Amino acid sequence: MSARAEFLAGVRAELPLLVGAAPFGMIYGALAVSSGLSPVAAQAMSLIVFAGSAQFIATELFAAATPWPVIVLTTLIVNLRHALYSASVAPYLSHLPAGWKALLAYLLTDEAYAVAIGRFREPGEAIGRHWYLLGCGASLWLMWQIVTAVGVFLGALVPPGWGLDFALILTFIALLVPMLVDRPTVVAALVAGATALAAAGLPYRLGLALAACAGIVAGVVAARMRPARTQVQEAQT
């Protein structure tokens, strides 16, 4: 396919995800201004960071007057999974000049990766496929900037004290519950939740980073324990 056809195919494949992600961008924008960020800073976070869940968490940390090193550290932990996407697409981008690599890295979100990796792995002529990733990433980027602006505008209209912060919790429930499909993930969530409760008194909101790390370790351990238990069960039957 030509570069233009690859780009447009990427945009088309991304469209369903744009519809799904748009409400989150709007809620982010509204939360960001209600957490005390200026409208310009709220929009700038969508431009500079461009990572949905990390942006949500940062609004909460900014609202709680968290020291900046903790906000940056938490952002790093939340976005570390993007290193997996980076490793996964790296072989398909190795022929590109540095500018292309930087641009595609900037656009490498969950939603763009999820769609583009399918195209990269298809058999056949692979030369122009970075245009497909660009189509996915650029369409998501444009949508995210627009809905952020809409959310910032609407959020400024909502008076404080209307429980807009509960929208963050509800958003995260909507994201979390569908993930709980296997036992290690459930264990990771339970341990992280319990640790967050126990560590709520820690200064500088460090409890969040601590709870995330505890949950990750618990998930890995739970996955290790499962085969052993299955063997025991098999031995008993």
Add this chain to the structure above:
Amino acid sequence: MSIELVWVTLALMGLVTFLTRLSFIVAWSRISVPPLAHEALRYVPAAVLAAIVVPGLLMPEGQIDISLGNGRLLAGLLAALVAWRTRSSLLTIVVGGAALVALRLAGLDG
């Protein structure tokens, strides 16, 4: 936080995110991710989300509150049920938000 510090924080957040995404594409394109790291990173989203949701529901005022007076807990549990049954994020947020408003009007929250 001063406005200058907000901008420095945003810039550093952007930098760590960008460098994470760029890492393997540029620097380590010949190295594969160790299997343990690969596995561990799978649990990051669920762990981070739960670390925010659980205290948000169970300790809305800063201490643990498991009672019918905690409207956020009831509304959150209902939202979780909706998320589990429907997998619709929009429906989850709408039902959960409506439930909290209804509980407040009924005088059950706070």
